[in-house]
Amino acid sequence: MLKFLLYLIIIYYCVRLLFRFLTPFIIKKIFSRFSEGSDLFNKDSSLKKHKSGDTEVSYKKNKSVDPGGEYVDFEEEINND
Secondary structure (H helix, E strand, O other): OHHHHHHHHHHHHHHHHHHHHHHHHHHHHHHHHHHHHHHHHHOOOOOEEEEEOOEEEEEOOOOOOOOOOOOOOOOOOOOOO
16 A cells, blocks of 8 residues: 555656646647647638728628628608698
């Protein structure tokens, strides 16, 4: 029983020490993946660009948005009662 507890304590401290040294590398790898993903998003080729003077507008067309139906030309009726 004493050997088991001793091994358990040794394994616990080894794992703790291992995580202490590996955590900075894991965090750097995660942040590099996030930055690579954001670079790909910013360099998306499906963006359409329009220039007007010094202002540049970039947008991505969303095809799943319903424009709200058909256009109906409205004419006002005048009642002369």
